[in-house]
Amino acid sequence: MKLKSVDISRTASAATIVFEALRKAIIEGELQDGEPLRQDEIARMFNTSRIPVREAISRLEEQGLVKSQRYKGAVVAGLSLEEASEVFDFRALVECEVIRRAVPQMSPTLLAEARAYCEDFAASPNPMDWGDLNRKFHGALYSACALPYHISVVDNAMDRIDRYLRAQLVLSDGMERANIEHLAILEACEKGDAERAAALTLAHIEGAKASLAEHMKSR
Amino acid sequence: MKLKSVDISRTASAATIVFEALRKAIIEGELQDGEPLRQDEIARMFNTSRIPVREAISRLEEQGLVKSQRYKGAVVAGLSLEEASEVFDFRALVECEVIRRAVPQMSPTLLAEARAYCEDFAASPNPMDWGDLNRKFHGALYSACALPYHISVVDNAMDRIDRYLRAQLVLSDGMERANIEHLAILEACEKGDAERAAALTLAHIEGAKASLAEHMKSR
DNA sequence: ATATTGAATATTGGATCCAATATCCAGTAG
DNA sequence: CTACTGGATATTGGATCCAATATTCAATAT
Numbered sequence: 338m339k340l341k342s343v344d345i346s347r348t349a350s351a352a353t354i355v356f357e358a359l360r361k362a363i364i365e366g367e368l369q370d371g372e373p374l375r376q377d378e379i380a381r382m383f384n385t386s387r388i389p390v391r392e393a394i395s396r397l398e399e400q401g402l403v404k405s406q407r408y409k410g411a412v413v414a415g416l417s418l419e420e421a422s423e424v425f426d427f428r429a430l431v432e433c434e435v436i437r438r439a440v441p442q443m444s445p446t447l448l449a450e451a452r453a454y455c456e457d458f459a460a461s462p463n464p465m466d467w468g469d470l471n472r473k474f475h476g477a478l479y480s481a482c483a484l485p486y487h488i489s490v491v492d493n494a495m496d497r498i499d500r501y502l503r504a505q506l507v508l509s510d511g512m513e514r515a516n517i518e519h520l521a522i523l524e525a526c527e528k529g530d531a532e533r534a535a536a537l538t539l540a541h542i543e544g545a546k547a548s549l550a551e552h553m554k555s556r
Numbered sequence: 557m558k559l560k561s562v563d564i565s566r567t568a569s570a571a572t573i574v575f576e577a578l579r580k581a582i583i584e585g586e587l588q589d590g591e592p593l594r595q596d597e598i599a600r601m602f603n604t605s606r607i608p609v610r611e612a613i614s615r616l617e618e619q620g621l622v623k624s625q626r627y628k629g630a631v632v633a634g635l636s637l638e639e640a641s642e643v644f645d646f647r648a649l650v651e652c653e654v655i656r657r658a659v660p661q662m663s664p665t666l667l668a669e670a671r672a673y674c675e676d677f678a679a680s681p682n683p684m685d686w687g688d689l690n691r692k693f694h695g696a697l698y699s700a701c702a703l704p705y706h707i708s709v710v711d712n713a714m715d716r717i718d719r720y721l722r723a724q725l726v727l728s729d730g731m732e733r734a735n736i737e738h739l740a741i742l743e744a745c746e747k748g749d750a751e752r753a754a755a756l757t758l759a760h761i762e763g764a765k766a767s768l769a770e771h772m773k774s775r
Numbered sequence: 776a777t778a779t780t781g782a783a784t785a786t787t788g789g790a791t792c793c794a795a796t797a798t799c800c801a802g803t804a805g
Numbered sequence: 806c807t808a809c810t811g812g813a814t815a816t817t818g819g820a821t822c823c824a825a826t827a828t829t830c831a832a833t834a835t
Contacts (some may be wrong), residue, residue: 569818569819570818570819571818571819604819604820605819605820605821606820606821607818607819607820607821608818608819611818626826627825627826627827628826628827628828629827
C-alpha cells in the first residue's frame, strides 16, 4: 500500500504539548527564575483544563526545571552560582567523554551538517537563535557517539543552564569566542583527533563557566 | 516555643506516595520489565483516584523507569544488554570523579558510617536487603563530595539498573566479590588515597558490568 | 478453517466539581 | 498605631464523570 503514514499513537497529548511549551519557555529564559506557574492561567492559555497542566508541571519538576510546594504551586527553579558551576563541571566531565567516543564514528555527512550549524551560528543576526544553533552544533557532533543515555543526560544538564548561557552570549563578547572555539573543535573532529576535540571541548565549557561566573557575580 | 515541629507543607501528596511506591517496586524488581501499570488497579490499591496515579506514572516516565503510549498505558521500561552496558559506562565515568572529589572531604564520622553499612552488607542474611545496603554504602562515601547534582544523576542511573544488579547478586557469587571490593574501596578512602579509590571504583563497576553481561546473555 | 467486520468491554485522557490549604484584608483589642 | 483574629478570595489536590481510543470476541463471509 502506498500511503504516507503517520503513527497516530505517538501524536502529542495536551499534557505533552503544555510540557514542551513550558520547557521551551524556561530554557529560553522567557519565564524568569522564581516566577510562579499558575495552573489556571496556563490552562486558559492553552484552552484546556488544569489536569494536563498539572501533569506537565509535575514532569518539569522531575526534570528539575521547576520546584513546587504542596498547595503553594510551582515556580521556575533558578540556580545559584554554585549550582550552575556544578552543572558546568558535570558537562565538562561527560561531554568530553562523549566527543572522545564520537569522533571516530563521524561520517562526512555528519561533519558537513555540523559545519552548517556552526556557520549558521556565526552568521545569525538574531540573538534569539544563538542558543538553539549552539545546541544543534554540539548535538550534531555528539550524536555520532551512539550513546543515547549519555546524550539524554547531557541534554538535561544543558536545559538547566541554557538560559544563563543565552543571556551571557548576548550581553558579553561570548559570541565571538564561542565561534572561534566551535571552529577549532570542528577542525579537530574533521582530522579525527579525538583527544584534541575533547581537550578543546573541556576548554570551551570551562571558559563558559568562568565567563558566566563573572557575569553572575556582578549581578 | 518548645514543640517538636514538622513542616506540614512538605508532607507527601497522594501522587508522591504512589510515585515512591511504584519506583521502589520497579527498582527492586517486584514489577517485571514490560509489566503494564493499570491506573485503575493502582488507584484501588492505594485507595485513591486515578488522578494521582497518572501523575505518578508521568513522573516515572520522565525518570525513564516506565514507557507509555497514548491510550495504551504504561509498562515498566526494561533495558537491553546494550542499554544496560551504557548505563554502567556512564556510572563508571561519573562515580569515579565523584569519589575522587569526595575522598579529601571524608570525615571520620562519615567513614565510620560507611564501614557500618559495609559490614551490614557483608553480614546481612537477607538477599532483599543487599541492594539497599550496597547503595547506602556507596551513597555514604559519595555524599562527602558536596556535588548534589552529580549525586542525583548517579542515583537516577542506579535506579535504572538496580533490579538487574540485585538479581545478579543473588544468583551468582557476586555478593562475595562485591564485599571484598567494598572493603578495598573503603580502605583507600580511609587512607585518603583518592586516585586509588577511583581506580577501585572503576574496577568495581566494570566488574559488575561484565558479570551482568554474562548473566544477561545466558538468559 | 480463516479472515474480516462490528459490537461489547476495558482503559486512558480530559473536563468539571468539590475539598483542603494559602493568601489577603478588614476589623478589633491593646 | 501595631499585632492579632477571622473571614473572603485565590489556588492547589483529588474525585467523579464523560469522551476517545484500544482490545476482545462473536458473527459472518469467503
